[in-house]
Amino acid sequence: MRVDPYFVSNLVGSLDQTQVTEQQLTAELSSGVRVNSLSQDPVASGENVLLLNQIQQDDSFTQSSSLVQGQLQVADSALGSVVSQLTQAISLATSANNGTLNQSDLTSISNQIAGIRDEVTSLANTNYQGQYIFAGGQTATAPFTTSSATTPATTTYNGDEDVNSLQTPNGQTIQLNVPGDQIFTASGANSVFGALNNLVADYAGGATTAVSVSDTEALNTALNYVSQQRVLVDNSLTRLTASTDAVTGEQTQLTAAQSNLMQADLPTISTQLSLAETQQTALEDVIAQMGSASNSLFSKLQ
């Protein structure tokens, strides 16, 4: 049987191929990445896009969440101060209602309660990074203004009913704000400013004890109502923390999965590299022996 007389040059082709393999393995080793081009593993490349997308979303949510946490904490502490101010107003009103004080004392209490009302107004107009947090969607303007043109004075809400929410990567919705009118100027006996303005007018104008007692009770009801609204803010804070924790955990897992998918398996690559080197040495020896002139029949002829 005749053989291909150029088999040595074919061996050189195999040698080239071995060197290509070595080069590729070395590139994987140095970059630490298993998939350097799409065609090396098309499915992993596609999967990688999805994983990175989720990881980035999680990362971005963690950042948004810390921004929002600040805002919710400011809202919570503002409502905390409102509660203590109102408690003080109730104790002032209770002392005024026992019927032993003269008109000048009552006027002084009226002024003190008016001071508390102004303090609560400024708390209700709290802003966070320039945004009024109890204004619904109208965060550019202060939501509450009090006019003393009427008796009792009237406090007007300039905001709206808009509720913002944050979407978590898992699709949950977390409420970010409570509109101010829902907290401070709710209908009927729940209105904080209504009760405060009435009390200010009662003590300034010498109203009957029965009226002021009923207004004090209204303030008490309003205080409880504010506390209820504060729970909404606290709930959001709790949910936000829980979501952030969950998302951080998910991110860790996804990052591990992504690393598994894309990163080079060093022991395997080292083994493959060493095999390729052995093959290269073997091929070189074979070529050196086969290609030498003494292998030809001509060299034997004299």
Add this chain to the structure above:
Amino acid sequence: MGTINSAFSLISQALDADQSGLSIVANNVANANTTGYTRETPNWQENQPVDINGVSYGAGVTETGPTSVRDRVLDERLVQQQQLASASGTRLTALNTLQALFTPDSGSSTSSAGDIGSDITTFFDSFSSLEANPSNDALRQQVLSSASILAGDVSNAAASLNSQKAALDQEASGVTSQVNALTGALAQLNQQIQSISPDADAGTLEDQRQQDLSQLSQLIGINQVTTENNGISITTTSGQLLVSEGSSVPLTTGSVGGVTHFFVGNTDVTAQLTNGGGELGGYLTARDQDIPTALASLDQLAYSVSTQVNKLNNAGTDLDGDNGNAGNLFSQPAQVAGSAASMSVVMTNPNHIAAAGAGQGTGDNSNATAMASLANQGIVSGQTPTDFYSNFVTTLGSTVSNVQTENTAQNASVTQLQTQNDALSGVNLDDEASSMTTLERSYQAASQVFTMLNTIIASALNLGEETTVS
């Protein structure tokens, strides 16, 4: 009755024959490394015997000339396989350049530069961040800058694809002149072969013709038909005549719709050549199929993202209080085709991002939420933008990987056929050494016989005396 004289003439013929045999061996050795050379073997023929008085005497040997050792079936299969391998090889080179634009993102922050997948995520994430504080200027700037990065990377990729397409177009039309030179040469060789050797193998001329055919098949896909008097006709794989015995039909090019088209005579054969094979087939497949497919996906992505984001931005309320009229974020593409190349951000003022819902105060974030959730809606051909990009990447990678596998298999098959062909037609120096030794021995033997005959004749001339003639 044979005489000593006839023995003389017989043995000197043998010496001639051995010499011409040796010269054939020498020619083989001389051409051992000549590309396309087919090894030749001497043909020995016993001379017509001479009948004298009813007795038949052998009349020696003649060497009738060399025969090239070739297998036409093997040659033809090699040509066919070469055109496939060269088509997939050329296409693979183009695809490798193409996929380099979409190198997988390893996940580290530096590698994500220029990665469209991560640009998409960052862009929609910037709206999620805006939900946290819709009137914050830094967050709004973030939306614009991530939009610019997305638009920049998409339009860069599209521009690279377009310039790659133009480069392939150039290379494809460059092949034409080589094809025409080869078909011209083949037509001439046909004429020579037909006039010199209509009935038998034409030796070196056929080697030359085979060599040209092999080169031609690496350039374009061809079929060959053997015609009378040892000529061949060559057609493209789809049947357009390129060489008909002694004449050739040139392949011409012309610009149709901005790309180069190929003509044989007046027939546009571009589509046929695309699937025909050879380098030209590979260039055209990459130019007319692979790149347009990738570009169409990017166009679809750019069109859908731009259109949907613009639509929502115009439906909301921006920071200046513009309700339902905030303007476009991206330049609005008129049609899908070309959207990727023209993708850009037209909004310059971050206040014009409509984070608030229609009719809501500027502190509202419902429209930002809606825009962020576009990331999870099937807005691009029924898929989310990220899923669409992920599928695009997988499809492209699979195509490259398939062509790679195909090319490896075809190259292996070419190597196998080449090995078979070389085994049959290549010059094996050991073989030549052994034939040379055989011929040398035979020449030596004939010389010896000649010397002995000489001695015998001398004896005859001297009639037993040992002196006069030696």
